[in-house]
Amino acid sequence: MAAVVVTPEDQRAVRSGSLDASDTSAVLGARGGFGRRAGLRVLAVALLLGVWWVISAWGEPDEVIRPSPGLVWDTFVQLNTVHDGVRGYNDMFLWEHLAISLRRILLGSVIGVVGGLVLGVVLGTVTPIRIMLEPLVTFVRALPPLAYFSLFVIWFGIDESPKIWLLAVAALPPVAVATAAAVVAAPVGLVESARALGARRIDVVRDAVIMSxxxxxxxxxxxxxxxxxxxxxxxxxxxxxxxxxxMVRDAQRYNNTAVVLVGIIAIGISGLVIDGLLSAAGRRVAPWRGRV
Structure with a gap:
């Protein structure tokens, strides 16, 4: 059973009466739950590394099909250092490659999210427009990104523009669909109450529908x-x-599996961090979720 640590602040809060028995149990339960979750996740990573090592060590060594965890770690170090006169990969360190991709994702996501929010609110509040455009949004959402990437290359060339637009178009439909569905499902009582209090249509949409x-x-x-x-x-x-x-795509052409795995792991970890930040931001802007 995971040990629970009670901080001096918690003890003072209990003595002062600002925390009652149920609050104290909630604090202890939350901390105990966090410790268990952290322990289980560390155990899962350890098991994954163990299985990976066993598979890589089975039979004859094969750096292309079954690179070992040690080889992938050495590759990670090489990608972040100057090794034998070579600086990282293609004269750039791993974190520099990642930073450039994150910049593209940021720009594309911002464009897609803003466009999706505007479109979703319009779809959710104007029925004729929803009837006309909803099939088109669903059509685009069902397309794999590579299906329309070739068009963007033809239209915008091979510089940054097609990459940004690809990410923007990929991000727009999920936001538009989620926003439109949530706006349509806004509680009727809440909307009617706002109207009864004299709120204008734009105020109802902004303060009641969107907040809901x-x-x-x-x-x-x-x-x-x-x-x-x-x-x-x-x-x-x-x-x-x-x-x-x-970098992952280029390494694949040369069967450099270790570099491919390092790139995949970097993408996955940074994706977890970004999703965690978005989740925390969501709890901040909508703290009432799950409580009403």
Whole structure:
């Protein structure tokens, strides 16, 4: 059983009466739960590394098909240092490739999220427009990114523009669909109450409908950013270097599996961090979620 640590602040709060028995139990339960979750996640990573090591050590060594955890770690170190006169990968360190991809994801996601929010509110509040545009939004959402990336290359060339637009188009439909669905499902009583108090239509949409839909909108944004991040390799297929997706794609051409795995792990970990930040932001802007 995980040990629970009670801080002096908690003890003072209990003595002062600001925390009652139920609050104290909640504090202790939350901390105990966090310790158990952290322990289980560390155990899962350890088991994964153990299985990986066993598979890589089985039979004849094969750095292409079954690179070992040690080889991947050495590759990670090489990608972040100057090794034998070579600076990282393609004369850039791993974190520099990752930073360039994150910049592309940020720009594309911002464009897609803002466009999705505006479109979703319009779809949710104007029925004729929803009837006309909802099939188109669903059509675009069902397309894999590579299906329309070639068009963007034709229209915008092979520089940054097609990559940004690909990520933006990938991020827009999830936000639009989530926002429209949440706006349509806004409680009728809440809307009628706002109207009865003399609120204008724009005030009803802003203060009642959108605030009610905010938790679902945040979920849509998280999904959209995740889709944009998963599309970064496709976005960097053409002229992708520098960039983490371009690095993975380039290493695949030379069967450099260790570099591919380092890139995949870097994408996954940074994606977890970004999703965690978005989740924390969602709890901040919509703290009432799950409580009403």
């Amino acid at each position: 839909a905010l938790p679902e909108i945040v979920t849509g944004i998280r999904i959209a950013v995740g889709i944009a991040y998963s599309s970064v390799v496709a976005a960097e297929t053409i002229n992708g270097l520098p960039g983490i997706g371009g």
